Amino acid sequence: MSDERKNLKKNYLCRKDLLLQEMKYFKQHLDTTDSAEDIDISVQCDIDIFEWLMKYIRTEKPQITINNVVPILISADFLKMERLIIECTSYIANNLYDMVKVPLDMSNISAEAMNLISNQVSL
Numbered sequence: 001m002s003d004e005r006k007n008l009k010k011n012y013l014c015r016k017d018l019l020l021q022e023m024k025y026f027k028q029h030l031d032t033t034d035s036a037e038d039i040d041i042s043v044q045c046d047i048d049i050f051e052w053l054m055k056y057i058r059t060e061k062p063q064i065t066i067n068n069v070v071p072i073l074i075s076a077d078f079l080k081m082e083r084l085i086i087e088c089t090s091y092i093a094n095n096l097y098d099m100v101k102v103p104l105d106m107s108n109i110s111a112e113a114m115n116l117i118s119n120q121v122s123l
Contacts, residue, residue: 073109
């Protein structure tokens with residue numbers, strides 16, 4: 001990834017109640033602020049993945065694919081997006097045979113998410 005792409009910044013607007021409902025990570029940081037206040041949050045992550053996540057919480061139904069499911073799951077796990085964690089772990093479990101054909105680094109998937117996947121896979 002080029003340095004220019006790494007330093008890319010983008011602004012997103014989102015209702016606070018939706019953000020707190022879907023990304024529970026922010027609850028501890030934003031729950032006490034006045035709902036009428038403008039809130040500025042800086043997030044350091046892959047901008048394409050964050051864009052995907054924002055579409056998801058706005059119910060635009062972006063596509064989960066073999067190529068994006070791992071970074072989406074890692075981000076969803078960090079942001080405590082319970083519904084998306086379940087969707088991603090189910091997707092991985094249901095597509096495991098195809099996923100092992102693609103060079104994916106799954107080492108950053110949490111133990112809890114790995115347990116969810118393993119509970120859905122049979123020998």
